[in-house]
Amino acid sequence: MAVNESRRLFLRGGRAPASEWRPPWTTEAITDQCTRCEQCIDACPEDVLFRGDGGFPQIRFTGEGCTLCGECARACPESVFDLTREAFPWRAVIRDNCLAQANIHCQTCRDACEPAAIRFPPKLGHVAIPEVAEDDCTGCGACVAVCPEDAINLVTQEQREQTHA
Ligand code: SF4
Ligand code: SF4
Ligand code: SF4
Known part of the structure; x- marks a missing residue:
């Protein structure tokens, strides 16, 4: 791309x-x-x-x-899959339209994340805001559909680097 x-x-x-x-x-x-x-x-x-x-x-x-x-x-009968590879090249990224960023309590994504990669560190005077621990995120996508604001994207490392270039 x-x-x-x-x-x-x-x-x-x-x-x-x-x-x-x-x-x-x-x-x-x-x-x-x-x-x-x-x-x-x-x-x-x-x-x-x-x-x-x-x-x-x-x-x-x-x-x-x-x-x-x-x-x-x-x-799969062919050699398409290789379970020794990393499953997905992307990681979850939380966008600015997250409810918590607007000081509205929501932790729905955390509950969906089986590897517990979404954390909510306490924030004084504000509801806790989600942070994705990239090393723990598998890119499984379980958090994407449950977000009521459609605030979660799956973004590759390459895309992140291009965005910050
Ligand atoms: S990856 Fe292709 S060849 Fe393998 S099971 Fe799926 S459709 Fe069949
Ligand atoms: S589910 Fe969506 S709106 Fe709720 S805290 Fe997670 S990213 Fe924010
Ligand atoms: S993509 Fe999967 S592992 Fe990554 S934050 Fe979302 S639910 Fe957790």
């Missing part, structure tokens, strides 16, 4: 184009290796995989997050 496009998406709170939303433990090489058999999609118990661009499997976080159960990887 071009720098300006990436920055624009980040600033307006958009997410990466659908073609970048690959299933866990996959790389850009998915289009070379995948036969589009859809066995990974059928195997996903969370229903986060779907038939996306060009018929290749993609992931979406409009309902549930990925539990990293690995069923997709085990169902």
Whole structure:
């Protein structure tokens, strides 16, 4: 993605184009290796995989997050998944429209985060504001759909660097 496009998406709170939303433990090489058999999609118990661009499997976080159960990887007859890789290249980033930043109590995202990567350090005279511990965030997306303000983006390291460039 071009720098300006990436920055624009980040600033307006958009997410990466659908073609970048690959299933866990996959790389850009998915289009070379995948036969589009859809066995990974059928195997996903969370229903986060779907038939996306060009018929290749993609992931979406409009309902549930990925539990990293690995069923997709085990169902795939090709060499598309590699469980030794990091599952996702992105991390959760909380935007300015978070309710807590407007001094309205909300900790919904914390409750959804299984690895406890979202913390709410006490803030004197203000409701606690969420912070994402990047090292603990797996990029699972479980916090995204539960946020009542749609205030959470999943952003790659590359996109973060471009935004701060
Ligand atoms: S199971 Fe493997 S080959 Fe089949 S659609 Fe999924 S990634 Fe592609
Ligand atoms: S769920 Fe959304 S609005 Fe609530 S604290 Fe988390 S980021 Fe803020
Ligand atoms: S994407 Fe990160 S912060 Fe959000 S629920 Fe998953 S691990 Fe927690």
